[in-house]
Amino acid sequence: MSPLPLPEQTSSAPDMTFDRMLETVRYDGVYPTRERAEEVTRAVLAALGRQLTGDERVALAARLPSEAARIFAGQVPDTEPLTGWGMVKDLATRTGGTPATARWDTGTVLAVVARLAGPDLLDRILAQLPSGYALLFGRAELVQAA
Numbered sequence: 001m002s003p004l005p006l007p008e009q010t011s012s013a014p015d016m017t018f019d020r021m022l023e024t025v026r027y028d029g030v031y032p033t034r035e036r037a038e039e040v041t042r043a044v045l046a047a048l049g050r051q052l053t054g055d056e057r058v059a060l061a062a063r064l065p066s067e068a069a070r071i072f073a074g075q076v077p078d079t080e081p082l083t084g085w086g087m088v089k090d091l092a093t094r095t096g097g098t099p100a101t102a103r104w105d106t107g108t109v110l111a112v113v114a115r116l117a118g119p120d121l122l123d124r125i126l127a128q129l130p131s132g133y134a135l136l137f138g139r140a141e142l143v144q145a146a
Contacts, residue, residue: 018067021112029108042071044109047091049075051082056125063116084132103136111138 016024026037045064049072052060057077061069082090092102114122114137126134134141 016065016116018065021065021068021116024112025109028111029104040105041068041109043091043095044106045071045113046075047087047094047106048072048110048113050078051087051129052125053077054128056121056128059121060113060117060125063118063121064113081130083130084134084136086130086132088136106136107138110136114138 022034022037022041025031025041026034029037029040031037031040045068049057057073061073064072088102088106089099091097091106092099095102095105097105117125122137122139126137126139131141
């Protein structure tokens with residue numbers, strides 16, 4: 001649970017500051033310091049920025065706090081998007097962490113991003129990304145039976 005509830009985002013202007021976002025990540029992820037929460041947040045936002053393109057990218061950037069939006073939008077999207085697990089492994093490699101800690105970090109930050117995005121935008125984001133991202137955003141990954 002977040003120390004402060006996040007309002008449902010319905011406009012293009014975020015109601016959360018970057019400092020509040022970091023405090024939420026710190027609390028939710030049980031990180032020992034604000035600096036660690038910021039390091040994790042920056043790494044995960046950059047990783048997501050390398051995966052998301054198009055209108056969803058623009059819409060999400062508009063809902064993030066300005067500093068978070070700069071980190072996210074400052075990344076050049078990969079030509080071959082990674083699966084959710086692929087993004088976690090890539091993050092672990094880039095940060096020198098383990099896949100387990102990268103998974104924790106990713107889920108912590110993306111849960112906050114999901115609340116900022118709101119359910120409609122999150123649905124559009126998940127429809128664009130390869131498999132494996134729903135769980136990272138705190139949702140069940142539903143697949144159709146063959």
